[in-house]
Amino acid sequence: MSSLQTEGLVKRYGALLVTDHVSLDIRAGELHAVIGPNGAGKTTLINQLSGELPADEGRIVFGGQDISALPVHQRARTGLLRSYQITSIFEEFSVTENAVLAALAAKRSAWRFWTPMRDDVAACAAAEAAVAAAGLAKHADALAGELAYGQRRQLELAMALAAEPKFLLLDEPMAGMSVQESAAVTELLRGLKGRYTILLVEHDMDAVFALADRISVLVYGSVMFTGTPDEIRAHPEVRAVYLGEETA
């Protein structure tokens, strides 16, 4: 069963075709990785799925609903949550506060003007679970702005998880991480696999091949090939265009 589909998605910047008729079919429960060389349009694709960039052409269907016209916050409320490649957190709030706010925003109401946010038991429970799942339990009270780089990346993930999403758009969750940190996040994602449908954009090929059920290769904005990790490894063109470059 498909969870999220795109049909002929197009994004142009002037004459430049950044997203070239991308049609993806992401099945419920799968971890679908999108790989491609720098400038292939991976983040642009994620921005269109999350709603931050309007697509010029094409449709996005999520859970049977056409969400092409919905703004970012409404897509988030349908359960389509994202994380950012460039860490995007609330620096003046504690780790837990970041997560509680995310938990509260997507599922519950922020239009409450008196009772403290931390009194929302359900949101706090979701936040606590997400912070623990992201491996930040020890730093729950630290200010987000004072976290080390790797921890900020973990918080980035925790905020997406706290919203109890149906679908996670992860934009390079391991960007800039050390080998150990990447390994930890790989383990974290392995634990999330099956519980959420995930679209993962990532440069770390070890992680991608270890985690992905299927992989789509994006080259110059268009999907060159979609297949299982084994099929990708065996595909001559993919090797030449992308994997060859990586190992060269």
Place this chain on the structure above:
Amino acid sequence: MTSLSSHSRSSAVLPLLLLFAGFAAVPFVATALEQPFWISFFARILIYAIAASALNLALGYGGLVSFGHALFMGLGSYAVALPAFHGIASGWAHLALCIGASSLVALAVGAISLRTSGMAFIMITLAFAQMGYFLLVSLKQYGGDDGLPVAATSQFGSLDLGSTLPLYATALVVLALVTWWMAKLRSAPFGMALRGARQNARRINAIGLEARRLQLVAFVISGAICGVSGMLLANLNAFASPSSLAWTVSGELIVMVVLGGIGTVAGPVIGALVFLGLEEVLKGLTEHWMLIFGPLIVVMALVGRRGIVGLIDLWPKAQRSSTPVVVSEGGA
């Protein structure tokens, strides 16, 4: 989830209580010392503290640099003077008109100016306040630029805001309620979301909220409370004047918020007290008081990035754990 409380509890509770106890004592001390002027002077401080607290909701919590909040004070003033001119003395009518007009105008101004940000936002809010100013100047039948004496002060049953003591008590209660609410709001979901939108509007949208709508609601509440301060001011002065909408007033409100501590609960109250207090003291010393006042504000801004509240926070900080101090957490 007790872990959060350390971040949300305001460490300025004690100073705030002392401050309000001081405000409450003013009428008694002034009467004992036979200095009735003090009561109306401090009433003015309370009223500007309400306006500054209202501005702080937009400016400190929301990051919306409104350079036009005098517009709402002016609207509040004329919401007393205009009906009174036509023989309506009911305080409830004044209040309804005041809150209705300020929030509607704030809704319109906010809806338009929130399409922009940064410098453009500042300029558009300023432009709206200036339009209000010139509109009132042009209303010759209501005094034009001479202003309009308040023919009948606001009557709430037997409570007449025209006499100093009831006005002082009312302003104190309003300020206490506003301050209490601002303290609660700061860590309530709306306040957290609004403060989140200031730090990172993109993320607020990404987690399923709408930054601009949060900001618009904050702007409207801010405008309405600011309007109430204008209503009290008109009763205190028994006068409404276009000069209360002057852009300098908007500027003074910003200075009060920044001086006291932007984004903090106690900051605007302390800022209004220090600003108006210093002004009064220096005016007594020399007619060139601005020469001293200006540099003082510059020094304050340089020394305490989070204003006076930031300085108050520093002092007991050594005795506390290293947890960050929260009253001053919301700097720009």
